[in-house]
Amino acid sequence: xxxxxxxxxxxxxxxxxxxxxxxxxxxxxxxxxxxxxxxxxxxxxxxxxxxxxxxxxxxxxxxxxxxxxxxxxxxxxxxxxxxxxxxxxxxxxxxxxxxxxxxxxxxxxxxxxxxxxxxxxxxxxxxxxxxxxxxxxxxxxxxxxxxxxxxxxxxxxxxxxxxxxxxxxxxxxxxxxxxxxxxxxxxxxxxxxxxxxxxxxxxxxxxxxxxxxxxxxxxxxxxxxxxxxxxxxxxxxxxxxxxxxxxxxx
Numbered sequence: 716x717x718x719x720x721x722x723x724x725x726x727x728x729x730x731x732x733x734x735x736x737x738x739x740x741x742x743x744x745x746x747x748x749x750x751x752x753x754x755x756x757x758x759x760x761x762x763x764x765x766x767x768x769x770x771x772x773x774x775x776x777x778x779x780x781x782x783x784x785x786x787x788x789x790x791x792x793x794x795x796x797x798x799x800x801x802x803x804x805x806x807x808x809x810x811x812x813x814x815x816x817x818x819x820x821x822x823x824x825x826x827x828x829x830x831x832x833x834x835x836x837x838x839x840x841x842x843x844x845x846x847x848x849x850x851x852x853x854x855x856x857x858x859x860x861x862x863x864x865x866x867x868x869x870x871x872x873x874x875x876x877x878x879x880x881x882x883x884x885x886x887x888x889x890x891x892x893x894x895x896x897x898x899x900x901x902x903x904x905x906x907x908x909x910x911x912x913x914x915x916x917x918x919x920x921x922x923x924x925x926x927x928x929x930x931x932x933x934x935x936x937x938x939x940x941x942x943x944x945x946x947x948x949x950x951x952x953x954x955x956x957x958x959x960x961x962x963x964x965x
Contacts, residue, residue, distance in 0.1 A: 716961055718946045723965040726950060727957040728935040729926050730964075732947040736939040737799035738917030739949050742807075744965065746937055750809045750914035755905060757817040757896055758800065766884075790825045797829025800918045805834070811871050813908035815841075816863040817896065823861050830865055837865040839879055843900060862904075874907045895921060901928035909934055923949035930956055953964040 716724075721863045723745055733949030759812035788796065801814075814835060818826050823840075830837050841862035848856035883900040901924060905915060911933040917925040922945055928952070929936035941944050950961040 716947065716950055716963075718943045718950070719881065720943065721879050721965075722963060724944070724946075724947065724950060725960045725964045726953045726961040729929065729953060729957075730787055730937045731920065731923075731926070731946060731949050731953075731961075732937075732939045733943055734939060735941055737796070737803060739803045741930050742803040742918075742939065745939055746804070746807045746916070749935075749937060751804060751915050751916040751937070752809050752812055752909045753915045753919070754801075754804065754808075754812070754814040754816070755901065755915055756815070756917045756919050757921060758797075758919045760819045760822055788822075790822075790919060792958045793822050793825040794829040794832065797826050798833045801833045801835060804918065808867050811866075811869050813866050813870050814864065815904055817843075818861050819857070820861060821884055823863070824864055827957070835865050838865060839864045839941060842880045843881045844880060863949070870908065873910055875882060877907050879905075895935065896924050898924050898928045900929070901925055902931060905929065905932055905934060920949060921945060923952045926953055927956060 718724075720733055721741070723730065725731075729747075730745060730747075732741065734741040734745075736742060741880055776873050786795060795927065814830070816826060816830070827837050841864050843860045843862060845858050845860070848858040881900065881903060883897055883903070885897060886895060909915060909932075912935070914935045914937060915925065915929050917938040920926065920940040923938070923940075926936040926938055926949065928934075939948070940949060953959075954961060
């Protein structure tokens with residue numbers, strides 16, 4: 716299906732918008748009258764990311780495809796960026812809600828400041844330990860990612876005492892998206908603060924893994940993705956999984 720910036724699609728119980736998740740007007744159009752129980756997202760980290768040595772050697776090549784929005788940012792820029800995309804969804808959160816935001820250690824302090832500045836309560840750092848490291852220019856290769864966990868206002872857990880260190884393998888090579896998160900990992904996180912039928916919001920939907928996990932779990936997903944090509948991938952994945960056709964709703 717041909718996708719253009721500003722398009723909004725429904726497919727089964729899920730909604731996908733192609734646009735900017737920091738744009739309050741667009742976020743309002745995508746979410747509509749729905750209420751969000753959980754935010755689960757993997758935003759641009761503000762740092763260069765590669766999966767293997769081959770891609771590492773390509774860093775700096777102008778024609779290499781990059782993640783939309785994933786350019787080097789200062790601490791203050793990243794804090795402001797965080798406040799914008801979280802602020803856009805605040806009016807649509809349920810009274811009891813939760814927030815999971817993946818990030819790298821370099822920008823994690825700025826992410827945390829952005830969360831608290833926008834009124835979110837920062838509760839804990841969760842750590843995803845991978846079976847393999849990712850390439851880096853640093854002295855030590857990183858084999859983990861951080862997840863900022865918190866909420867806006869009030870929260871309640873649906874599953875008690877999950878561990879804050881999660882061991883889950885990462886794909887050897889993400890075919891659909893350079894920072895694609897394992898669906899199995901998302902399936903472990905989402906039920907901790909949602910029940911069947913709840914709405915999960917991902918403002919950086921990427922290749923659609925959050926939506927896929929929600930379909931598996933009986934949750935509904937509302938997601939926004941800036942890159943037209945990734946929105947096309949999302950729709951293809953959801954159509955294949957649900958057996959339904961995407962419908963343009965605007």
